[in-house]
Amino acid sequence: MTALLQVKDLKKYFPIRGGILNRVVNNVQAVNDVSFGVREGEVVGLVGESGSGKTTVGRTLLRLEEATSGTVTFDGTDILTLPKEDMRKFRKRMQIIFQDPYASLNPREKIRTVIGHALTQHQIGTPEDREDRIVRLLEQVGLSADYMDRFPHEFSGGQRQRIGIARALAVDPDFVVADEPVSALDVSIQAQVINLLDDLRGQFNLTMLFIAHDLAVVEHICDRVIVMYLGRIMEIAPAGTLYSAPNHPYTQALLSAVPIPKPGRKLARVVLKGDIPSPINPPSGCVFRTRCPLAVADCAAVVPVLKQIGSDHFSACILTA
Amino acid sequence: MTEAVALSLSNGPDSRKAAVWRKHTGLIVGATLLGVILLSSLFAGFISPHDPLQHDLRNTLQPPRWAHPFGTDNFGRDIFSRVLHAAKLDLMIGFLCVLFPWMLGTALGAIAGYFGGAVDTVIMRVVDTFSAFPFLVMVIGIIAILGPGLMSMYIALTLAGWSMYARLVRAEVLVVKKAEYVLAARALGYLHGRIMFRHILPNVITPTIIFAMTDIVLVILSTTSLSFLGLGVQPPMAEWGIMISEGKGFILTAWWMVTLPGLAIVLVGLALSLLGDGIAKLLRERA
Ligand SMILES: Nc1ncnc2c1ncn2[C@@H]1O[C@H](COP(=O)(O)OP(=O)(O)O)[C@@H](O)[C@H]1O
């Protein structure tokens, strides 16, 4: 099956300016040589500690940040080079759900406007049936149509996140980036919102990139999982394989941090020492080597490439035979 | 004893009113004072007992008394009537000379912050240039070039005042444009105009209004100072600065010519300061 979305050698550096001439003195290497594909109808998890570049990947795909280099092909179109006006039309097909439900809604817009304008912008439906569409969307995300004329501050975090989901789905996108959509919510509400996304995925025929900072959240909803660390991909595997037979030491460390391991899952407890290094001066060779319990001298020499080690399973570690 | 009084206050039926009063004393006093001043200036034509420009050479330099509550000046003009008419002019100048810089500064600051890059650099260099001069020095310099008068004063105060607003708005826009709701708007392909007017400006405007409320006091004081120096409003129009200027030669024989217009300036300044601080407090609580 061909990929709906193909990312190749994506790189995003944020320049750091300084000095009296305001010249670029250094770069934050937020995303480095990231390549992966997402197949139609698939939900792919993107996992890694905070600061590993997940948000930047998601935003660069939608051109909310401009990539430093690399290509993103969506359904045959190279979107990073698309002229602004063409991109504007294309945006209907790719949407995003944000992490912070309190920051993702304009405090001065009623829900009717939040969703309604997405429809008018992309000329979806006739002016008469837009009201019905808004009602239907609200119901699909589990909100009452009575909420239409309320402002964001009248809602709870979970409700706001549902509104954000409705806004993203209003234009009937093919592909959605969900950037830690439940991280900011109460634990009691997280499962509801994940289940909602799982339902909507079927109803809207969605392909999704689901970002999370730990593996516990993605297990339920993802078909495949990409593990990222300090701007680079460490491992890609089908969700089942990743949980039962993680290859990369970083994945193993993340998994051993998941609170309730499944019965029968036997894993050495790997505890990461220290903090994630600065992306301004990432370690040479394998970026994970400074915290890796298995690191050897060679790890500093070359950046390991993603090697196929099984069906749909790739890992970037020189210790992998 | 005091405690008992406080207790009975907080439990009484009026306790809510009392709490509002305690919290917003400045706002209420300022608004009332300014309201009275505004109303009397609007109805100056009805309230004032005399024509503010009418000379009466038989009644010059009269001290305050019933027929002339604020006395008369060296031409026999009624000072009370002149103070009232001047209020209308000074308040209008103050309002417009804050409105124009606010609009210019907000527009340029928002464009600089939103588009960034070369646009930002150019606009901010102009802002730097304009804010390099002390306020009054620039105002007087511009009036010196354009010649004294009301129109020159509008232009001078606008050119000298806008850069503060531009700085303020740009800084706010830089923060808000990174907000996720603005990213969401961009992800939906909204046009710059909508993002600017619906998503960014409404969320950056509050601090500029707070600043404008304090700025208006400074502007009114500048207006009267300039007119006092003969650079702004020109005689024979009734304006507080002019009246003080005309009265300064008679300060020993007719104290009311200088003192009473001066008192009007103090009252307006006080009212606007109280109101400005009160509104700032209110908006900050809301935000
Ligand atoms: N606009 C920016 N300017 C400079 N550095 C940034 C910017 N956005 C993100 N970064 C940096 O890029 C790195 C990756 O950030 P991010 O993509 O937000 O990671 P994650 O979502 O995995 O937590 C971090 O070190 C972060 O500080």
Ligand SMILES: [Mg+2]
């Ligand atoms: Mg993130």
